[in-house]
Amino acid sequence: MRTVDNRSPRVVERQTVLAxxxxxxxxxxLTFLFAVARSRWVDRRLSPLIARxxxxxxxxxxxxxxxxxxxxxxxxxxxxxxxxxxxxAHRTLGELELRDEGIVVLGIHxxxxx
Numbered sequence: 001m002r003t004v005d006n007r008s009p010r011v012v013e014r015q016t017v018l019a020x021x022x023x024x025x026x027x028x029x030l031t032f033l034f035a036v037a038r039s040r041w042v043d044r045r046l047s048p049l050i051a052r053x054x055x056x057x058x059x060x061x062x063x064x065x066x067x068x069x070x071x072x073x074x075x076x077x078x079x080x081x082x083x084x085x086x087x088x089a090h091r092t093l094g095e096l097e098l099r100d101e102g103i104v105v106l107g108i109h110x111x112x113x114x
Contacts, residue, residue: 077106 036042082089088096093105 080088084090098105
C-alpha cells in the first residue's frame with residue numbers, strides 16, 4: 001500500500017532545511033567544545049580557578065602528576081598498597097626486578113615508618 005504525502009513541496013523543503021541547520025549547529029557546537037577542551041590557553045586560565053574552587057569547597061588533595069613529572073606517551077603515576085600476601089611483599093626492590101617490567105619506584109611509605 002502506498003501512502004500519499006499531502007504536504008506541499010515548499011513545506012518539505014523548509015523542514016529539510018531546518019533539519020540540516022539543526023545538524024550543522026550540533027556539529028559546530030561539538031567542534032567548538034572539542035577545540036576549547038584541547039586549548040592550552042583555556043587550560044592555563046581554568047586550572048587555577050578550578051583548584052581554588054576545589055580547595056574552598058572540598059577536601060580533595062590536588063595533584064597534577066602528569067604536569068609535575070611531565071609524563072606523556074602513556075606513562076602514569078599510581079599508588080600501590082601492598083598487603084602481606086601480595087607477590088611484592090617481603091622482597092627487596094632488587095629481587096623484584098621491576099625495572100625489567102618498565103616500572104620505576106618513586107618512593108616507599110611504610111605504615112610502621114620503618
